[in-house]
Amino acid sequence: MCGIAGYIEFSKDSICNGKPYTLLNNMIDVINHRGPDDFGMSFHGYDISEDISEPARVSLYPEDRLAFAFGHRRLSIIDLSENGRQPMTNKDKSIEINFNGEVYNYIELREELSAERQFLTETDTEVIIASYEKWGPDMLGKLDGMFAFTLYDKNAKKILCARDPVGIKPFYYNYSKKGFVFGSEPKAVLAGLGIKGSIDPVRTSEFLIMGVTDFDEGTFYSEVSQLPGGCYLEVDISGKMKGPVKYWIPPHNNFEGNHDYVKEMKENIFTSVKRQLRADVCVGTSLSGGIDSGAIVSTAGEILKGGSGNYNTLTFSYPGFEDDESRYAFSIAEHSGMRWNPVIPAEESLSTDLKRMIMAMGEPFSTLSMFAQYKVMEKASFMSIKVMLDGQGGDEVYLGYPRVAQRVILEYIKKLKLSSFFHEWIGLKKHASISLSRSLFGNIFFRSPSVAVNRNINRLKSFVSEELLRQYRESVAKDVYSKGDIFTTQNAELTKYCLPRLLRYTDRNSMAFSVESRVPHLSKIMLDYALRLPLDWRVRNGWTKFSVRKAMIGKLPDEILWSNQKKGFPVPQKVWVEKLRNNIEETLRSRTGLDRLININNVISEIDKGRGELAYLWRAISVGMWISLMDVNA
Missing domain, CATH: 3.40.50.620 (HUPs)
Incomplete structure (x- = not known):
């Protein structure tokens, strides 16, 4: 596990302003916590004139046509030696990778590939390089792990960016006419752009109303996108970006035949x-x-x-x-x-x-x-x-969430399996940790997107500007409050919401x-x-x-x-919010102009009324404190 950052310039110095080393150093510095054990940098297409503090950790390729830089902060987990330092290249330096994560089946892949090559390290990073050399982008389907990486293919004149199937490891980026800036956290991308970042009103509205986030390429920052899980994209030497392209979708065909x-x-x-x-x-x-x-x-x-x-x-x-x-x-x-x-x-x-x-x-x-x-x-x-x-x-x-699992009875109705329907109805009423009738009928049969959204807006409008709340997309609301079958709903929980x-x-x-x-x-x-x-x-x-x-x-x-108590990660939220009351107020009031978006008086009044456990109240507090503490342009 590590932190990665970097940039690709479509015209030289359009992003780094003649200081490629300083910019990259700033980008990896803000994610130092992700990898305090070591660091490495590589610069392609630049004649570096700046002072480099630790040249042994920096690789220079001034002759390359594509101007880009990779930066890496290492958290040493496998092969703790300097052999694991990144960015890492293959033998002839035609491939270079900047990798965050772990590939758990690297030993098995290494054994499969060792007949054709000699490995120089004990790292999973080298195994990814070898896998790409053999299979190209198709190797993504062979990796059992969590990962986010950029891989430079000199011969193909492109950079491949990829993320594991469900997005365990993060990958953020900004793509513009000037270039492509990426990092393991939004703060690394913002450092690369040299800005504080601005609120994305659409994603913020959808979070406040529906509690959803990270379900598409957007983030809370209008300048920062994210590569969804199970996707890759490619950036070529001309500045064109291909993707995101889905390389993994959840399997949907059930097993057949006899299985233990x-x-x-x-x-x-x-x-x-x-x-x-x-x-x-x-x-x-x-x-x-x-x-x-x-x-x-x-x-x-x-x-x-x-x-x-x-x-x-x-x-x-x-x-x-x-x-x-x-x-x-x-x-x-x-x-x-x-x-x-x-x-x-x-x-x-x-x-x-x-x-x-x-x-x-x-x-x-x-x-x-x-x-x-x-x-x-x-x-x-x-x-x-x-x-x-x-x-x-x-x-x-x-399929552990009762609200999703309860849809099993609808599946049996659809397939006219009435005995299975009655059997599961009785079982769910007995063992579900939430009310079957309240959950099933309330959330499936009578869950109108417009009714749900307007109900939540009415709850929130005393805390949050109604102008901000109305920024949500109706298409997202329809998807969130959809009446899909059990498999569609499970996939939505897994990949989006x-x-x-x-x-x-x-x-x-x-x-x-x-x-x-x-x-x-x-x-x-x-x-x-x-x-x-x-x-x-x-x-x-x-x-x-x-x-x-x-x-x-x-x-x-x-x-x-055989417990039917589904608690998640229970905490005394009401108690905590009340204990934090003064701290919350101080933080919210410290940001000049925040009251244009957040009605601070009403937020504090709600806490004083003993309603600190309310989910929508916390979402308003969270947005306000984020804007204040991260100095977000709002």
């Missing part, structure tokens, strides 16, 4: 966790009280066997909070033979920590539950744990403390397998994640395995 799904699920989880335990540094796990992180911890314990007692699990805990999951997490860790470490926030640091977290996020976020994850990553860093496995993605891949924003939060929270977050449930193995399971192996007898529950029998305590 329990055995196969066990094997796939085992392989995914085993590959993601590969590291030359200390590895741990973020453990909640649920099945997803529990399956990872249990499987890691099985793989490590005698060494599992030295493996640390970390759980956010807030003593006295009724939804605190500490006892369940402890039960999982004890059952798996792992060390368990509760992470309890210090009350007095809440306000300082919140400001730091907002600046680390760099964009608004939808819930304070992300603060729990932030504190877990901080504790991991303090314990010198450099890699954390996380259960993120399990709900989207295994749920998982992408959660992955952004996870990336920023972990990278803020130079910790790599890995998500085994989102490996290529799991995506290719779980998304093809028959419906009755996704939801059965009202149990969501049915295949995973069956696979984990005997590996997790029954109270975890």
